Amino acid sequence: MSSCIRRGTSPFFAACLVLATVVNSASAQAPTAVPAGAIPQDFRSQHFVLHTDLTAAEAKELLEKLEYMLGIISVYWQKPPKGIIECYVAKDVAKWPAGSIPDDYGRQKIARREGVTVSLVLGNEGKSTVYASAEGGVAQHEAVHAYCAQNFGTTGPTWYSEGMAEMGQYWRKGALDVQVHEYVVKHIRESEPKSLNAIVNSNETTGDSWENYAWRWALCHLLASNSNYAASFRPLGLGILNQKPVSFEQAYGHMANEISFEYLFFLQRLCNGFRNDLCAWDWKRKFTAMAPGTARTMPVQAGRGFQPTGVLVKVGQSYDVNCTGTWKLDKKSTKPMTAAGEEGTKPEDDGKLIGAIFSDFQLSEEFEIGATGSFSIPSDGQLFVRCRSDWGSLGDNTGTITVKLTAAK
Ligand SMILES: [Zn+2]
Structure with missing residues (x-):
């Protein structure tokens, strides 16, 4: 060779x-x-x-x-x-x-x-x-x-x-x-x-x-x-x-x-089907902290890897989430799902909205966010989110949901 x-x-x-x-x-x-x-x-x-x-x-x-x-x-x-x-x-x-x-x-x-x-x-x-x-x-x-x-x-x-x-x-x-x-x-x-x-x-x-x-x-x-x-x-x-x-x-x-x-x-x-083009990290996005009680909305695509929210977060903070819209994990599937994902599917491929914190060129473990409710932040850094989907089939995913985050008072 x-x-x-x-x-x-x-x-x-x-x-x-x-x-x-x-x-x-x-x-x-x-x-x-x-x-x-x-x-x-x-x-x-x-x-x-x-x-x-x-x-x-x-x-x-x-x-x-x-x-x-x-x-x-x-x-x-x-x-x-x-x-x-x-x-x-x-x-x-x-x-x-x-x-x-x-x-x-x-x-x-x-x-x-x-x-x-x-x-x-x-x-x-x-x-x-x-x-x-x-x-x-x-x-x-x-x-x-x-x-x-x-x-x-x-x-x-x-x-x-x-x-x-x-x-x-x-x-x-x-x-x-x-x-x-x-x-x-x-x-x-x-x-x-x-x-x-x-x-x-x-x-x-x-x-x-x-x-x-x-x-x-x-x-x-x-x-x-x-x-x-x-x-x-x-x-x-x-x-x-x-x-x-x-x-x-x-x-x-x-x-x-x-x-x-x-x-x-x-x-x-790494797996067959992995798409580096769909997972390119957004290094240009600016991140700022949200004042308590304020809200921001952002689109999140099912067919991409981690996407920046632009929100700088601190450990222990709490956010309310309210997602609208649906996405699909397979172009052929007829059933769109919300950011709550679908029970009964493979856990790593269930369509739920999940997050991770990026800080100093390290990414935290993923944590669940879902379509509605509140979640707390596990560590300081930049909040990234994605649709939980098998890394080898991102290219099949379609749809964009709108995520509204409200910082707790
Ligand atoms: Zn060679």
């Missing part, structure tokens, strides 16, 4: 090897020379040549996935794919004849059910060869490295290179929700969260472990899909790949606390 870049030291050195690679892939264009049943068989698509022991149908499916992904990433990184990416993808590498995989390290990686991309780079161009296990997503991951190396001559620092390669294997056009392998979700949810600093500034190297890839993927997913950070993320990535003097610190250093908070928030709630 790594990218190994070998830099040419002179144009002659690089040109020689690039030429050799071109000759290899040219010979791969003549599958008729390979006897039926021999390993590997060769398959081609517009941007890939695939040497593999997959069946013809499986190879076609993989090439379609690779082309689809390449289409998305080449638009994202604003460079049409240059050249052909050569891939060795094996289900059972033990059956491949000696010498059929030109790189011993590539063969070892495949045998460990992993992958590696070997790129020969001169300046800002390269020629890449992918060695990948046929297991889910490995070839797509490596193909992201190959595209970056062939088009930019670099794949960037480890956190970006590996985070984006993991993104690549999951990217679907227009989709903003998390859809990753269950083992990624399980690992992140069950581990002590890694700090932002540990991910971005560590000496971790590429190809270290899939666990580290999970953290880098999560950071890239957050930065790419949360509106607080997305606008800076693509230019940062383009700067990295175009080898401009840019860095994570330069782009986001002034927002380190905010990113750390939202990153942790995301990790703790």
Whole structure:
């Protein structure tokens, strides 16, 4: 799952090897020379040549996935794919004849059910060869490295290179929700969260472990899909790949606390279907205390995460709440509910209005508010509220209620 870049030291050195690679892939264009049943068989698509022991149908499916992904990433990184990416993808590498995989390290990686991309780079161009296990997503991951190396001559620092390669294997056009392998979700949810600093500034190297890839993927997913950070993320990535003097610190250093908070928030709630775009924290909202006896109203959407009330609160204070309107937890459900929620549904998905207190980049436990009545404040800070709903299906929710808060006298 790594990218190994070998830099040419002179144009002659690089040109020689690039030429050799071109000759290899040219010979791969003549599958008729390979006897039926021999390993590997060769398959081609517009941007890939695939040497593999997959069946013809499986190879076609993989090439379609690779082309689809390449289409998305080449638009994202604003460079049409240059050249052909050569891939060795094996289900059972033990059956491949000696010498059929030109790189011993590539063969070892495949045998460990992993992958590696070997790129020969001169300046800002390269020629890449992918060695990948046929297991889910490995070839797509490596193909992201190959595209970056062939088009930019670099794949960037480890956190970006590996985070984006993991993104690549999951990217679907227009989709903003998390859809990753269950083992990624399980690992992140069950581990002590890694700090932002540990991910971005560590000496971790590429190809270290899939666990580290999970953290880098999560950071890239957050930065790419949360509106607080997305606008800076693509230019940062383009700067990295175009080898401009840019860095994570330069782009986001002034927002380190905010990113750390939202990153942790995301990790703790990670599930398939999670939408960072719907959970972006409102950092601009001003919060002020309410004088006793005064009231404020605010809209709260069912289809978003925590939303600011603008009310600065103190522990022990009491507020009356009176909500009007209804919302739904599923576009198809016919039954709208009030902010009281619905008894008998899953407790974490019952549609009740709930609150939490934000203070010093920490969020309190959630507490119930409901549609009417009074509630007391558990700690000092800023009051945020949301419709209690499963984090993996926020995108289904519809409707907005109006919350009226009255500070007790
Ligand atoms: Zn990788």
